[in-house]
Amino acid sequence: MGSSGINAEYMGSSGINAEYMGRPTSHTKAEEFREANAGDGYPNVTAKSMYKNFSEAQRHLDNKLISIWCPELIRGGGLLRYCDLLYQGFGHEPHFTEGDILKLELDMVVRFFIDFVDNGSQRKTIGSYLACHYMNLMQEATGYLETVQRVIERSTANGRRDAVNLLDELIQENHGEGA
DSSP states (O other), rough: OTTTTTEEOOOOOOSSSEOOOOOOOOOOHOOOOOOOHTTSSSSSSSEEOOOHHHHHHHHHTTTTTTSSSOGSSSSGGGGGHHHHHHTTBOOOOOTHHHHHHHHHHHHHHHHHHHSSOOOOHHHHHHHHHHHHHHOHHHHHHHHHHHHHHHHTSSSSTTHHHHHHHHHHHHHHHHHHHHH
């Protein structure tokens, strides 16, 4: 463990899971918690990488790179989170071609449409995402919705027209709430 209080541990699947050493449940745990935090005043954090290796996952975070493996296996294709990362300024590895990106986005959009077939379920899912990630952030929510709209619009997926129209409505509603 380094001076930053981060203990890296390789898990071997996909993604990153960081766990905070939470509230102690016993006297022994309480003592361990105090001893672990006595040195520099910062709590210890254990970061567990579910990605294939921790160093590569850390490089992705440090360089704001998006890495998605098999979006067709993720509920909703990971589309909403992917668009959120794009909106936050994350990008792709330099070796990704425009064709690679379009294929990845198409896979995400298709899976999103499989899991959320109609405008009602799409509206509900996007609304839930906004409520969790953009509550009281009207301007940012509009930028995020425009990013989702751009990604869906440039895909070749069936049903994209209806989804783009839905996003137009959500953007207008968001403008109305911000006024």
